[in-house]
Amino acid sequence: MKLAGCAAVCRQGAGVLRRLGGLHRFMGWRRALLTDSGGFQMVSLLELAEITEQGVRFRSPYDGSECMLTPEHSMEIQNAIGADIMMQLDDVVHSTTDGPRVREAMLRTTRWLDRCIAAHGRPSEQNLFPIVQGGLDPQLRRESVRQLTERQVPGFAIGGLSGGEDKSHFWRMVTISTDGLPRDKPRYLMGVGVATDLVVCSALGCDMFDCVYPTRTALTRRGLFAVLCGDGCGSDGGC
Template sequence: MTATFSFDLKATDGAARTGVISTPRGNIRTPAFMPVGTAATVKAMMPESVAATGADILLGNTYHLMLRPGAERIERLGGLHKFMNWERPILTDSGGFQVMSLADLRKLTEKGVTFKSHIDGSKHELTPERSMEIQRQLGSDIVMCFDECPALPSDRARIEDSMRLSMRWAARSREAFGDRPGHALFGIQQGGLEQDLRQESADALRGIGFDGYAVGGLAVGEGQEAMFAVLDYAPAQLPVDKPRYLMGVGKPDDIVGAVKRGIDMMDCVLPSRSGRTGQAFTRRGVVNIKNARHADDPRPLDEQCACPACSKYSRAYLHHVFRAGEMISGMLLTWHNLHYFQEIMSGMRAAIEEGAFEEWERGFHETRAKGDIDAL
């Protein structure tokens, strides 16, 4: 265990990197996938089950937790780690994205955002200073700057204004965060799909100085091709000796493509949300367990997978409990999906260390292209 926050780059293969982020609550092996625990829980999972999938860190959500049960209450109860029974590191987002996408009647000013809660209509204000205070009350290990994230496509003038506002907010976030040994503050690069605006944003963030840097404003509707085009240059605009976090990504092939381009950390609701809707990610692509073809199939979802859904249950059973609306369906499929995502990460970490990332990536795509096993 360490008393400070640090990042140690172990190996590179092309732009792909593997390393270790050290925090007082434990190490995070990179590239890392962070399951999303929006409201202090990864839906349908026990915290110890999430740890069993191989996750080193979880993501918590400032916007949702400030509205319910409230950051002050969580602080009184001993902080988010104790509250949700997760002893490993937690990253909290700043709330900016959710305010933009979920809140009603929001009003944006230089100071921050005022909005009405999507839960009960109550009025709230979120500023860089308030976001830092909430994340301090939650006790998260990695704190994100408060920023604004416009949806894409958007016109250049809008993206430029938004990025510059986010950079002013980043400076205020840095000041409000203060000196908190063992806790880290990450800046967020914005600039849409514009390379020069991304560079301006990266320069501004470097000038302020952060413990890590996120590539923000992607996975917001621009499509994979456009996202990868930005990732071809954006990570290299950020400091080489700090972790790089791509927010809100993604599908397995998005994750592999992002790591190939120099990203160290990612998060996404996809594995858990898909699990609850009967979608399983396997090495041979996506399986819809609701389809009738699985009703009599005694085989596992993925015979090479060691998760409980695959090692103890048949496709026929998983099909049945999904159709019957049983809670165990979402639990088993979420566990499987999170296990598979962590398997991808560990495969990439090993491949980068061995200098064999290209070969690993080729095998990954070839296996997925085969599609699901033939029906019986």
């Protein structure tokens, strides 16, 4: 199970889950949990985020309050959640972005990885994955893979893709990424869930996937369903 929980926990703080004994205990979930770092909100909430070398400053869409998410804070939150696999805080840009910003994000992701490794409080219990970045630039992708594989980590994630780019570019970047990653460690492709992509990217060497698509299309037996705010209709009993 994946939890994109860091942005949500930012509202309450890591102490809440720490007092509850972690998310496994709170949910009664005895299987694997994976948490994202909160980095994707740099794309999904771009108009509410300011990115600096220190970290990402978010403005809450609920009450306008500010939350500073640093690599260290991301590790604190994910350690409190107790996920089996956690993501580093990465500098995420939209997959179709080009120019100097892509290189800046790739290099910053590596620097933030080192800060995450240093701040990781439970390395023997929780697995920290770095995230390959580099946009659609083959050279930057290869450089990101080279830098990340120099670190001692238990697995790798491939990020910054599946954001509307042409499929041929997407599959090429996946190939470049997996070609340089160790075959004896998990390779997790982030944000991918369409059936064709699952088949193709499995063949290209990816082991793990996550996406909101299956959940959203499985909410009813008919697929997508428009729900209005405050709509009190019942659940789909035939689902």
